[in-house]
Amino acid sequence: EPEVTQTPSHQVTQMGQEVILRCVPISNHLYFYWYRQILGQKVEFLVSFYNNEISEKSEIFDDQFSVERPDGSNFTLKIRSTKLEDSAMYFCASKDRGTGANVLTFGAGSRLTVL
Amino acid sequence: ARAVTRSQPEMSVREAETVTLSCTYDTSESDYYLFWYKQPPSRQMILVIRQEAYKQQNATENRFSVNFQKAAKSFSLKISDSQLGDAAMYFCAYRSTYSGTYKYIFGTGTRLKVLA
Numbered sequence: 001e002p003e004v005t006q007t008p009s010h011q012v013t014q015m016g017q018e019v020i021l022r023c024v025p026i027s028n029h030l031y032f033y034w035y036r037q038i039l040g041q042k043v044e045f046l047v048s049f050y051n052n053e054i055s056e057k058s059e060i061f062d063d064q065f066s067v068e069r070p071d072g073s074n075f076t077l078k079i080r081s082t083k084l085e086d087s088a089m090y091f092c093a094s095k096d097r098g099t100g101a102n103v104l105t106f107g108a109g110s111r112l113t114v115l
Numbered sequence: 116a117r118a119v120t121r122s123q124p125e126m127s128v129r130e131a132e133t134v135t136l137s138c139t140y141d142t143s144e145s146d147y148y149l150f151w152y153k154q155p156p157s158r159q160m161i162l163v164i165r166q167e168a169y170k171q172q173n174a175t176e177n178r179f180s181v182n183f184q185k186a187a188k189s190f191s192l193k194i195s196d197s198q199l200g201d202a203a204m205y206f207c208a209y210r211s212t213y214s215g216t217y218k219y220i221f222g223t224g225t226r227l228k229v230l231a
Contacts (some may be wrong), residue, residue: 031217043160043221056217083175089158102148102210104219106160 002026005109016081017102021110023092025074031095032075033104035069036060043091049075056107068113082114119209119222127228128197135182136192136225138207148210149183154224155203157198163205166190193229202229 005024013019025032034046047057049067065080075094079086089111095103128134140149151163163209166174166183174181178198182191194201204224210216 013231029170033217033219035221040158040204042223045220048217050217055215058218091160103165104151105162106129106152108159 001039002105004092004094006090006107006110008110009111010111011114012060014081015084017091018111019068019079019082019086021077021090021092021112023077023107024073025075025092025094026096026105027073029094029095029105031055031097031110032069033093034077035091035093035106035107037091038088041088046077046090056105062067079112082112087112087114119207120206121222124223125226125228127230128201129230130196130199131196133193133195133199134227136173136194136205136207136227138192138222140188140190140207140209140220140222142209142211144211144213146212148212149181149190150208150210150211150219151179151181151190152206152208152221153165153201154206155200158193158207161210164192182187196231199229199231202227 007022030051034104037043045058047061048055064080069075091108091109122137147168149166149231152160153163154160164174164176164179178195206221206224208219208221210219
């Protein structure tokens with residue numbers, strides 16, 4: 001069964017460092033998302049991406065965050081200068097265009113620890 | 116939707132018994148999608164069941180069914196014949212059907228414990 005893959009599974013970084021989280025969405029999917037989850041609690045929307053541009057973003061997704069799809073397969077989330085409060089699980093998700101589905105398929109997540 | 120919420124932070128059920136997890140949401144829209152996702156300890160979220168708001172019939176997937184009360188903006192998940200593997204965090208989620216809105220809004224989860 002097709003799946004969304006994320007790397008790394010866990011990254012530890014120092015405050016102020018740049019971090020790139022990588023995702024390979026399902027190949028025929030067209031919509032891509034990043035969510036984060038702090039301490040296993042609320043799942044928060046960060047950004048959605050469609051047709052090579054950001055389609056929607058939340059208040060959390062400030063200038064420290066950016067996304068890109070550099071090569072047509074990978075979908076990356078960059079945090080420019082990490083803060084302690086960026087420590088969380090980051091989930092990538094993708095969705096196809098099928099009107100009947102509207103189902104998000106999630107990756108296993110990347111745990112980010114900022115020290 | 117402005118918010119998706121759950122009623123109970125944690126619930127327990129004995130194996131083979133039935134449990135219902137509650138979810139309410141706040142929206143002024145008439146058409147939308149609702150979902151229940153399961154997040155087992157491995158932490159990857161998996162779709163359990165979905166419901167289109169325009170459908171009056173409640174969705175059912177094997178042991179999982181929903182009670183969708185549109186007027187009350189309530190969307191509960193019933194798990195029948197509970198199994199140990201059902202133990203997980205469960206999240207309900209909302210997605211608008213309006214074009215230009217892409218995000219899925221998740222509520223705070225309910226942790227389900229299944230007792231042998």
